[in-house]
Amino acid sequence: MITEKQPLHGDPDLMSQTSAERDNGSPAQYQLxxxxxxxxxxxxxxxxxxxxxxxxxxxxxxxxxxSTIVEKLELSQPLVSHHLKELKRSLMVKVERDGPFIYYExxxxxxxxxVRILSQVATDLLSERTTx
Amino acid sequence: MITEKQPLHGDPDLMSQTSAERDNGSPAQYQLxxxxxxxxxxxxxxxxxxxxxxxxxxxxxxxxxxSTIVEKLELSQPLVSHHLKELKRSLMVKVERDGPFIYYExxxxxxxxxVRILSQVATDLLSERTTx
DNA sequence: TCAACTTATAAATGAATATTTATATACTGG
DNA sequence: CCAGTATATAAATATTCATTTATAAGTTGA
Numbered sequence: 001m002i003t004e005k006q007p008l009h010g011d012p013d014l015m016s017q018t019s020a021e022r023d024n025g026s027p028a029q030y031q032l033x034x035x036x037x038x039x040x041x042x043x044x045x046x047x048x049x050x051x052x053x054x055x056x057x058x059x060x061x062x063x064x065x066x067s068t069i070v071e072k073l074e075l076s077q078p079l080v081s082h083h084l085k086e087l088k089r090s091l092m093v094k095v096e097r098d099g100p101f102i103y104y105e106x107x108x109x110x111x112x113x114x115v116r117i118l119s120q121v122a123t124d125l126l127s128e129r130t131t132x
Numbered sequence: 133m134i135t136e137k138q139p140l141h142g143d144p145d146l147m148s149q150t151s152a153e154r155d156n157g158s159p160a161q162y163q164l165x166x167x168x169x170x171x172x173x174x175x176x177x178x179x180x181x182x183x184x185x186x187x188x189x190x191x192x193x194x195x196x197x198x199s200t201i202v203e204k205l206e207l208s209q210p211l212v213s214h215h216l217k218e219l220k221r222s223l224m225v226k227v228e229r230d231g232p233f234i235y236y237e238x239x240x241x242x243x244x245x246x247v248r249i250l251s252q253v254a255t256d257l258l259s260e261r262t263t264x
Numbered sequence: 265t266c267a268a269c270t271t272a273t274a275a276a277t278g279a280a281t282a283t284t285t286a287t288a289t290a291c292t293g294g
Numbered sequence: 295c296c297a298g299t300a301t302a303t304a305a306a307t308a309t310t311c312a313t314t315t316a317t318a319a320g321t322t323g324a
Contacts, residue, residue: 044176
């Protein structure tokens, strides 16, 4: 069997989509086909943790070492490493070594744009809900 | 009656953040404080599943009944209901009843903007990575 | 009321994930 | 090489989550 219908969660990577199986009839309403959606979902998963967003925000104005992130965010060092690994897996950060230090930097400024929009939308949705 | 459901255990809500505890020294670099990041993370979690993105895309050009979503996306009805519940929890969909049919509609067009940006960023990050 | 249809919920299962604690690996100066 | 520092990884745990199967609940027309 080659193609399963459900996108199984095996050991996913950003590039683990091989399909372009069927277009389901719907003419890619907004230029978004299923592969596009899967990739977007993959990035969204990386953005779905508050501590990772704090890390992304912190490294958005220039590279920071792991120890700097640990100090500024008051998180344990293994936890920061764990989250950085996830962010690296989704290609959201660039990594650079300088001696014993390893510097992480936001890979694409649009990622922070997305976070800002999400924050604004969340605020608006909440106010719409509570305004009546 | 319409939108209020009894929580099973104590499931979180978009508004479960009450803090504004500390600003951690960092001066809200981009107008984003910790609460903003938590709310953004909450929405991102709703966007982190491919099937939910498929649903959001489908209902982005007008309300659709559950059965329509089931047919077009070829997902089981309980699975669609489950995802719609999650989308409702994050306030991303508006719900409207008409007889036996229940129609779901995208609550805010910017949500689809976010999906598009994420898709584009993912594509770009992949090409940057594989181009060398 | 009954029967058919539409949608929601419950229970079960397996996989993913965030966090902690403990340990390993890698780099540098002496 | 050694000691110290910086970072990563392993193991363990508890929680969350996507999916399936089965069943309930709400709506409408007869």
